Amino acid sequence: MPEFALEPEQQKWCEELRALAADRLRPLAEAGEDGAVNRELLAELGELGLLGRLFAPDGRPASALDLCLLRESLAYSCTEAETALALQGLGAGPLALAGSAEQRERWLGEVTAGRAVAAFALSEPGAGSDAAALALRAEPDGTGERWRLTGTKTWISNAPFADVYTVFARTTEGAGSRGVSAFLVPAGRPGLTGEALEMLSPHPIGTLTFEDVPVSREDLLGEVDGGFGVAMRTLNLFRPSVGAFATGMAQAALDASVEHAGKRAAFGGTLRDLQAVSHQLAETATRIEAARLLVYAAAAAYDRGEPDIARRSAMAKLLATETAQQAVDTAVQIHGASALQRGHLLEHLYREVRAPRIYEGASEVQRSIIAKELYR
Secondary structure, X not given: OOOOOOOHHHHHHHHHHHHHHHHHHHHHHHOOOOOOOOHHHHHHHHXXXXXXXXXXXXXXXXXXXXXXXXXXXXXXXXXXXXXHHHHHHHHHHHHHHXXXXXXXXXXXXXXXXXXXXXXXXXXXXXXXXXXHHOOOEEEEOOOXXXXXXXXXXXXXXXXXXXXXXXXXXXXXXXXXXXXXXXXEEEOOOOOEEEEEOOOOOOOOEEEEEEEEEEEEHHHEEOOOOEHHHHHHHHHHHHHHHHHHHHHHHHHHHHHHHHHHHHHOEEOOEEHHHOHHHHHHHHHHHHHHHHHHHHHHHHHHHHHHOOOOHHHHHHHHHHHHHHHHHHHHHHHHHHHHHHHXXXXXXXXXXXXXXXXXXXXXXXXXXXXXXXHHHHHO
């Protein structure tokens, strides 16, 4: 696929997704509660087969480009549906990449049907952007077959409501990123508790506390001490699609602004007649298109298995999330006070757009990744 264009069938699919999200998913999202898992929405995503697009038939992650088109299209019409889908993919991504046949059989079908809620538990109070510094301990029982998890995870999306967590824990002290293992931990394990956090973003986020939570080799994802690689491969897949999420929000904000500027009376004409407004719209449209193309290029490179995925993914996420922040802020400024009223599209987008510049690697981390690749 050329990196600068979509095929006609892909464009048609995106249009269908936007309409589907507006007609069938948005009403379910609006009936949900901020800060809680919307299981009805998840079930509908499963019924429509959209969650099934997250993974290929053999259980491995599906096309990165398809994931980007899916997330951008849903985000344009219903950010709640997009986020619910993305969190399922992120939570189960390590399972798809490194899980055993038994683990996949137990959980992937439930996740893609929307019956089981998945979560990706990496961040900790002292290890956010510096994920290799995580301190949650996996204490061995001496046989190498069982461990006890002790510590805290925080800012975990879908916590504490998820049914299964991908948990990254330290199995070898002093080894940095080479001493981390990934475990699949079902909710309800003895010693696992959690609490919800009230955040600016409307999707559920919480803290998890582990007090001697038992796990075994049957719960291990991949190899002992190989968990950090599992986490990074998952993030490399999802980082371009975070950019797609951001691009969808940015496009929604731009379209709302173009419509508003064309009908809002001001100074004897409309807002669009003011060069100060029209130039802002032109600049925003240009940045969004550049971000979109970079996202598509990164996703296509991932699907081709090219070697520079980390750099491309970082560039895509960085440009798209920073662009979306600018686009939504500009749209709020053009709309004026009405955009700050609770329930307005832009008020909603303003709360949604801030978090992607932080999660799955803050913008500063993306710049560091890009710089490291330049000096390699």
